Amino acid sequence: MTTEQMQGVESGKQAGGLGDAAYREMKERLIRGVYRPGHKMTVRAVAEELRVSSTPARDAINRLAADAALVYAGPKTVIVPILTEVDLKEITLIRIALEGLAAEQAAQHGESQDIDGLGEIQQKINAALDGKDYRAALWHNKEFHFRVYRMSRLPHLVTMIEGLWLRVGPSLYNLYPEFAEEKYGVRNHEMAMEALCERDGAALRAAFENDIRDGYRRLRRAARESGAVE
Amino acid sequence: MTTEQMQGVESGKQAGGLGDAAYREMKERLIRGVYRPGHKMTVRAVAEELRVSSTPARDAINRLAADAALVYAGPKTVIVPILTEVDLKEITLIRIALEGLAAEQAAQHGESQDIDGLGEIQQKINAALDGKDYRAALWHNKEFHFRVYRMSRLPHLVTMIEGLWLRVGPSLYNLYPEFAEEKYGVRNHEMAMEALCERDGAALRAAFENDIRDGYRRLRRAARESGAVE
DNA sequence: GTACTCATTTTGTTGCAACAAAAATGTGAA
C-alpha cells in the first residue's frame, strides 16, 4: 500500500503519542469548563498537571491555539478565550452557515439507521433536563447535533463545526445553569426529526438554524446577566 | 493593561520566533506549489531546508497539519494532501457557504475606500492573464477575493476561508497552466464590483458563488485531464 | 498617591541526544 492511498481525512494527529494524549485531555477539560475564560495557560503548568515534560505540553498548547481553542493574549501568554459579544455573534453567523449546510446535506444522505438513534438521544436530553442535570443535557444536545451532522457524509465540514463548538464550549459550559432553561431546544429537535424522516433538506436546515439562533439568544442573555462576556 | 484586554482575534501565533518563521515559510511554499501533492514531509528534511533545528521544524509541521495544509498518511508520515474529487467537491460546498456569507456581509459593511482598490486588482489580473503569467493571475485573484472578504468585518470567518484556500492551494498552483484559461473569472468579478457599488448583498453573494463554482468546474476538468487528483 | 526604574522571577523557545517505532532494505528459501 502506498502512503498516498491511506491518506486519512481526519485533521487530528494519529493517536498514540504523549503529545496527542495531552492535547485530547486539555481539549476535554476545556469543553467541560474546567478552566474559566481568561485562565492563563503556561507550558510548565500544563506539564505538571498532566505529568509530562514540557515538549508534549507545548505541543498540546500549540495545537489548541491552532484550533482557536486557546488564544494568544500577548507575546508570551495564551489564555482560554473570553468570548466578546461581537465574537459570539460572528461565530453564530458562521455556525448557521456551516451547520445549516450540514443539516441540509444530512437530509439527503442520512440512512434510517442513523435516524433511529436520534429519538433515544432526545429522551436522554429530556431526562437530564427533568433531573436538572444541565451538564448532561448539554452533552447529549451536542450528541444530537453531531449525529445529524455526520449524516452529511462531509467529514471536513464536521471537523470545522467541531472547531466552532470548541471555541464556544468554555464560555457555554460555565453558564449552563442559567443557560439550559426549561425544555431548551426540544421543539426544534422535534421539528428536525420530522424533517429528517421526510428527507426535507430545507426544513431540516430551518430547524437547525432556529435551534442555533435560540441558543444564541439564550446564551447572550445569560452571559449579559452573569457578566461572563464583555 | 490586563492580558484579557489585549486578547487578539488572530489565530496565528505571535510573530518573532523561529518556529513561526518556519511555519510561514512552509505555508508560503505550499501555496506556491513548491511541493507536489503527495510529497512526504519529514522533520529533519524541513529542519535542514530551513536551517533550523528539529524543534521549530516540528512545530511548523504540526501547525500545518492542524490547518489541514498537511495530512497524516500513516503513524509517522505527513504528506502534502492529494485532493480527491470527493474532497474537492466537499471543500467547494463549504467554500460556497462561507465565502457566500462573507460576500453578503461585505456588501453591508464595505466602505468606498475598500471598494476602490478592487478595480486596480482586476486590472492586474487582466494584465497577468494577457501576459500569460498565470501564477500572478492566480495571486491577484486571491487578493481580489480576500479584499472583499475582509470587508465583512468578520475576522474569524476570513481566517477560516484562508484555511480552505490553503488546502486547495498546492493542487491548484500545480495546475495553473491548464487552469487559468482565457479571462477566468473576469465576468464574475465585474458583476461583483457592480453589486458591491449598489450594496446588493444577495447579488454579491451570487457573483462569488458563481465564481467559486466556475473555478471548481475548471479545476476538476484540468485535474482530470492531468490526473492530478484521484 | 503616582509614575517610573530596575532587579528578580516567570515563561516560551531552541537545540540536542537518547529512545522507540515504523519503514526500507537485504537475504535466503521455495
Next chain:
DNA sequence: TTCACATTTTTGTTGCAACAAAATGAGTAC
C-alpha cells in the same frame, strides 16, 4: 521470480538544560 523474515536505516517523540524575552514586583523619586 516471489514471498517471508530479519536487519538496518529512517524518522517522530520525548525530556531536559541553556537562553532570551517578557511579566512582575519592589523600591524610589516626585
